[in-house]
Amino acid sequence: MSLIPIGGPLAQWDPFNQFGSLYDKFNSLFNGGSGLPLEAQWTPAMDIVEKEHEIMVRLETPGMERKDLKVEINDNMLVVSGERKYEHKDEKDNYHRLERGYGSFTRSFRLPDYVDQNHIKAECKNGLLQIHLAKVPGKKKELKSITIN
Numbered sequence: 001m002s003l004i005p006i007g008g009p010l011a012q013w014d015p016f017n018q019f020g021s022l023y024d025k026f027n028s029l030f031n032g033g034s035g036l037p038l039e040a041q042w043t044p045a046m047d048i049v050e051k052e053h054e055i056m057v058r059l060e061t062p063g064m065e066r067k068d069l070k071v072e073i074n075d076n077m078l079v080v081s082g083e084r085k086y087e088h089k090d091e092k093d094n095y096h097r098l099e100r101g102y103g104s105f106t107r108s109f110r111l112p113d114y115v116d117q118n119h120i121k122a123e124c125k126n127g128l129l130q131i132h133l134a135k136v137p138g139k140k141k142e143l144k145s146i147t148i149n
Contacts, residue, residue, distance in 0.1 A: 042084060042101025044129075048109070055115060055133040059107065062127035069129055071122045073111070078131070081106040114139040 044059045059080060061069065069082040086102040111117065111133065119134035 043105050057131040059129040061129045066124045077108050079108040
């Protein structure tokens, strides 16, 4: 007679089994995967370009429309957020690789004091969100030099 039932919960537990799962996640990270669930993988690429009369912010938002995006100013921060939804069809597609990420994102940066917060325009066209931040005329960015001791 055995005190440990064969096939019971104690017989099925393997303390080293969890290491295999951890190994798979690390392996995925170093071979191009993120190790994160599909919903948490996506952040749009952002460019910030300063011109003479404006600062332009561009975000790559392929597959998104204006209704999927939000642009706000909160406490001198430009905050851009949105959600790209995964449209799942109940077809029997045989995906071999799925590289496009989906889910919610938020990107933000502090606005310089020479940006005119009352003259900001945003447009979304062809998968590109462009935000035009007008500069206050005559106000320039301040450069301070710090002495190194």
